[in-house]
Amino acid sequence: MVGVVTAAVPAARPRKRPDPKCPLRPGEPCTLCQASVTGPQDCGLVYLIMDDPESRDELAAWKRR
């Protein structure tokens, strides 16, 4: 084919999936420490803490320290 101009495309950098963070351990990634979980989204411990207003408030207060 004549007249086709191709631009130099920089090589794509490999994409890294973001590490899900543990909501109960600020700044730390989820280490799948609970049985049969795939991340914070189905972690029973996170569910229990976040579902209980008193525990959720305590966690928030602890994070502010």
Ligand code: SF4
């Ligand atoms: S499994 Fe749950 S408690 Fe364990 S690190 Fe992941 S989110 Fe946190």
